[in-house]
Amino acid sequence: MNRVNSSTTLNFINGKYCDPVGDDWLENINPADGTLLGRIANSTEQDVENAVIAASNAQSNWSESTLEQRSRILTKIGDLIEKNLESLAIIESEDSGKPIDRARTIEIPRAASNFHFFANAITQFSSESHESVGQNAINFTLRQPLGVVGCISPWNLPLYLFTWKIAPALAAGNCVIAKPSELTPRTASMLGDLCNRAGLPVGVLNIVQGAGTGAGQAILEHEKIKAISFTGGTATGEHVARVVAPKFKKLSLELGGKNPNIIFADCNYERALETTIHSSFANQGQICLCGSRIFVESSVYEKFKADLVARASQLTVGHPSKTETTIGAMVSGDHYRKVLSYFDEIEPTEAAILCGGKPATVEGHAQGFYIEPTVIEVQHNQCRLNQEEIFGPVVTLMPFDNEEEVIAMANDVKYGLSATIWTKDLDRTMRLSKKIECGVIWINTWLMRDLRTPFGGMKNSGVGREGGLEALRFFTEPKNICIAFEN
Numbered sequence: 001m002n003r004v005n006s007s008t009t010l011n012f013i014n015g016k017y018c019d020p021v022g023d024d025w026l027e028n029i030n031p032a033d034g035t036l037l038g039r040i041a042n043s044t045e046q047d048v049e050n051a052v053i054a055a056s057n058a059q060s061n062w063s064e065s066t067l068e069q070r071s072r073i074l075t076k077i078g079d080l081i082e083k084n085l086e087s088l089a090i091i092e093s094e095d096s097g098k099p100i101d102r103a104r105t106i107e108i109p110r111a112a113s114n115f116h117f118f119a120n121a122i123t124q125f126s127s128e129s130h131e132s133v134g135q136n137a138i139n140f141t142l143r144q145p146l147g148v149v150g151c152i153s154p155w156n157l158p159l160y161l162f163t164w165k166i167a168p169a170l171a172a173g174n175c176v177i178a179k180p181s182e183l184t185p186r187t188a189s190m191l192g193d194l195c196n197r198a199g200l201p202v203g204v205l206n207i208v209q210g211a212g213t214g215a216g217q218a219i220l221e222h223e224k225i226k227a228i229s230f231t232g233g234t235a236t237g238e239h240v241a242r243v244v245a246p247k248f249k250k251l252s253l254e255l256g257g258k259n260p261n262i263i264f265a266d267c268n269y270e271r272a273l274e275t276t277i278h279s280s281f282a283n284q285g286q287i288c289l290c291g292s293r294i295f296v297e298s299s300v301y302e303k304f305k306a307d308l309v310a311r312a313s314q315l316t317v318g319h320p321s322k323t324e325t326t327i328g329a330m331v332s333g334d335h336y337r338k339v340l341s342y343f344d345e346i347e348p349t350e351a352a353i354l355c356g357g358k359p360a361t362v363e364g365h366a367q368g369f370y371i372e373p374t375v376i377e378v379q380h381n382q383c384r385l386n387q388e389e390i391f392g393p394v395v396t397l398m399p400f401d402n403e404e405e406v407i408a409m410a411n412d413v414k415y416g417l418s419a420t421i422w423t424k425d426l427d428r429t430m431r432l433s434k435k436i437e438c439g440v441i442w443i444n445t446w447l448m449r450d451l452r453t454p455f456g457g458m459k460n461s462g463v464g465r466e467g468g469l470e471a472l473r474f475f476t477e478p479k480n481i482c483i484a485f486e487n
């Protein structure tokens with residue numbers, strides 16, 4: 001693939017790779033060993049302006065292309081992601097520190113699925129019509145592309161989340177200005193070349209690289225960008241909302257989480273334990289959906305605690321390129337230090353570290369950002385460890401006695417993204433599902449995704465839903481057309 005040379009990640013505007021106008025660059029650091037991977041274009045308003053000009057020029061042809069044409073191109077992009085799976089997975093793992101196996105088997109395949117799914121979904125997307133009986137009129141909803149839209153994504157699932165926004169935006173007939181995280185820029189950059197090879201017309205997708213405060217802010221502020229789909233931290237989301245609201249842009253926010261994982265004594269114990277290891281530590285705990293607050297029914301609490309600690313301690317922290325690695329590196333030095341700072345500030349009266357709680361040593365990679373999988377027993381749900389999103393390989397553990405108590409604790413947090421419930425009691429699953437305040441609830445499983453379902457959070461975890469037809473609705477403007485007729 002001739003995307004970027006190995007040391008420089010450029011912008012992709014109007015179908016071509018280009019330097020940032022201001023000739024400003026950021027460093028791309030390999031979190032596995034602290035070495036320099038290369039430099040990244042650090043874009044400004046001028047680069048965003050160039051991208052918007054390219055997108056505006058491409059807009060009318062793209063929105064007037066047939067659904068079959070769009071669907072065919074998106075399918076080809078998905079196919080090309082599959083064809084280049086290995087090189088994309090290697091780059092993703094290098095940029096982010098995630099285990100190569102995760103990138104290879106879960107994340108890059110999902111990026112391909114995002115394109116395949118929306119290539120198909122757009123051909124099935126229909127709108128409503130309402131006959132106004134007795135008034136001799138029929139109303140129907142015309143759904144039109146919004147125009148040029150902005151997509152801003154985070155570093156934790158880089159290509160997976162970047163494409164989760166871009167694919168529906170393109171399928172719905174919009175042109176896109178997209179910005180990946182400056183910490184994980186390269187698979188997004190590679191996507192530009194794949195889009196050219198798939199025959200996506202130039203200017204339809206433009207990828208602007210660089211810091212959130214520069215390129216990202218310029219996307220938020222640009223008058224011609226009609227909508228913003230943003231995934232990232234809650235504090236950034238609040239800022240995004242403040243900038244975008246007075247401009248009356250359409251806005252979708254997918255933000256942080258502090259998700260409860262609730263384990264009742266009557267569950268399938270082995271499955272709950274096995275999945276809890278995964279929902280706690282997958283991607284070094286850097287998934288917005290990780291079940292970071294574990295609540296266990298008192299009668300099985302001590303057993304679960306011992307088993308969880310034993311299993312967590314057996315996980316292999318290692319270099320992300322090794323297939324046996326289950327816990328790779330944290331994404332950056334800053335994030336690594338932020339996660340470690342929680343351990344320094346633990347009050348012994350509030351919490352006790354049961355395992356981990358310190359940097360992990362990986363032989364030969366002393367400068368890498370590794371942290372041991374950590375389980376902390378906490379005394380109450382109001383402590384900082386249970387209230388703040390740590391976003392690392394860190395979970396807390398607490399017992400509970402009954403449903404009311406655990407529902408109250410599950411909801412007593414500012415976030416509301418997801419929850420996991422382990423029980424065989426069907427009535428209980430329904431009682432809890434109705435009362436727990438979050439956008440996604442998994443019963444006896446975790447992170448089982450069907451791309452048709454609405455995805456998003458309540459409270460400070462976001463506004464709006466993406467996924468399936470919700471994403472196509474977000475990326476279109478519904479217009480009511482009322483036609484009167486004579487009898």
Ligand code: NAD
Binds near residue numbers: 156182288389
């Ligand atoms: P972040 O908020 O720091 O950055 C996200 C993106 O926003 C990056 O591309 C960044 O460059 C950009 N950005 C930063 N400042 C900006 C500004 N002023 N204007 C415009 N763009 C700006 O988040 P992160 O650290 O990259 O990601 C981790 C967070 O994302 C966690 O809180 C996690 O829970 C959340 N997340 C949520 C979901 C979800 O679906 N709800 C999914 C994944 C991650």
